[in-house]
Amino acid sequence: MSDAALPPSPVTAAVQAALPGARADLERLVRIPSIWADPSHADDTRRSADAVADLARAAGAADVSVIAAEGGAPAVLAHWPAPEGAPTVLLYAHHDVQPTGGDDEWTSPPFEPTERDGRLYARGAADDKAGVMTHLAVLRAYDGRPPVGVTLFVEGEEESGSPTLPALLREHHAALACDVIVIADAGNPAVDVPALTTSLRGLVDVVIEVSMLERPVHSGVYGGPVGDALTALCRTLASLHDDDGEVAVPGLVHGRSDAPEFDEATFRSDVGLLEGVELIGCGTIPERSWNKPAAAVLGIDAPRVDDSSNVLLPRARAAVSLRLAPGDDAAKARDALTEHLRAHVPWGARVDVRPHHGTAEPFSIDATGAAYDAARRSFAHAFGNEVVETGIGGSIPFIAEFARTFPGAAVLVTGVGDPASRWHGIDESLDLGMFGRGVLAEALLLADVAGSGPGAIAVDG
Template structure:
């Protein structure tokens, strides 16, 4: 993409950001070394240790007060304040310090919790999602030497990767401490390392656990197989009903929307996704629509015996986790009802079926119109040297809708420090370090413009 005609960033701010980047990189690596997987009870103490580390960094960045808060049963969140100068607005800067499980340490090129730079990218679990978001905010505050031109509330959550189950309670209990005029959420991605984005829509989420039962107990497959079926085969038939022959979601009642956003190049998408040669894309419509404005269903896991050591028995029960991404405009409760009704109609052979909700999150969409968004686009375009674009994101960030409901008067800006090669939630997650520096500069320019 050719550079835009956006103005150059202020030289004093560029120098200030450049001065703090080495330290921010060092502290990011230290955070990556902490396996803060809140979803795994074995790492609960690591998550608390990560919250302590973030709180220490906030104090060092000049926060007037720092607290570690948690709702009942929830993960530790860090809340820190930098008071507003007279007449200036207050900006809430959000990120999260918890991370996804590794997916298998042995599959990584380098150990997932040992940061490793390769080809200008810092590899490690959480390097992009979302400890880079945490350090973007802290680097900006350091660049202002702890005296930002606006009031700042830093809110670093600890359970986003678990669906933020206690966020509603936390916001209700501490609403006054978190109130802001502008909310900046650094938990999205850019379409390329040199093209900044303002995210204006995100899909929702409905995860259900499906269990089928056919027998009271396991029985010998030779003695009983034929007239008596096995639960795993029944489950496979049931799961196959979720898509048609083109890979389109086949569940009636799910919202499908369209998008006027430019389409994604298929070869680029295939390469970024790591699709094997000859594998077809699923569904219909543009790739952008399929990624951001249409539902998608995936089977995330199945409880079944491993091939190694499998016995000649008919399984009495089997279960699976089904994950559905919801298009903007879809209410998650209605989606769960539609999925449940479809499974009840499709279950074969009179098999007993149980469907239970595991997690859900609402989709989100906004009109990025007004002076706050104009200033954000200007800052992003100047820092990146390319015009900012508006994008939808296929992922789900349930708390964004929660923030919008709790603080209806605030402008919500969704930005991020990922790109298509970041492999969020995947093997060899990484952060492009050049893009990280541009994100820090852009956020610093944005806060100055608000002040």
């Protein structure tokens, strides 16, 4: 289709009319603390799913159900039937959110949406209840009669690694079958620059425990000839990086990127890097962020400083996270990390390394074909700037799961976050202007896809 095939002002006007209600319902959703990872918020997560289901019914869905796999979080599945001959688009988002990281750290209460300087601050405002409301706003703009078939799938445990998603996809495979998948759980490089995410890093986590003594002993009486487990652990963890900050675990994939270099001052400001602190690693910032491995120590079990005493610690343990470059293999990478840690424990200390949490395979998308062309047209029209292809340094395991389950569908990874959104962090926020542009872009995308027909937009399976 040509640029002229993009629907003109009627779609734009309908989106503008839908935005105030979408903003109000977004605020209602973020007031629900749907932290599925915290068992004390299980009922809140169920309440959140029910709220999304009600919104889907109000947006004209032909059928709506709240589903869950055994032991899993509630998800919402809703359908808008396809007009004759039109393809079906699966719209994905998730309604669960991260813990707050400490309510007192926020400028305004995390579950009380607050607007400041054109941004809406709240936990989930960007990740990912904005994604939920982007989809619903589009369906409202079409008055419940979109030009394609639509399946809305809103997951409830993405922030916990989507452990029961494979079971849901198997159980509801027929109901989720589609030609295009639009995943609204990514971000853009700027509020006026749209992106298609085409690569994601993978993830493995381990817990390492170092043991040296049967029991604590006096550091003055025995210190010198006898070491302590915490110092041994620290020396082991220090081996994860070389002097430049490059990950020093052998056998991992290190990729390259042709993406333009980031402005370092803007990057440092977005991250909140303290003055004088150096960036680590080698290569461009996109390369280091998207195409190379990254190791981090996420936690250490040891006495708090205020609770410490003059004893040599018999054992200590830490959680280690390793992000994997596209093209790597999670199982091989975990074995490489485990072997590296074991080999670098000093002084003959005993060591135990075991898996922690789940794994996520790295993933890359070949963004060619009619659906991707339609996305580039629609998003450029809505944002006023051309679409850029970006990577994500984080891991989204469900994307690979969708691609494996529906190999004939084109997967479009989009979103309405930006570098200032602080996903998972303190003072998470959504740029409201970008939210409106994201809704318009998706509405235009559905119309453009409708004109292609299902045979034209499916990828080679």
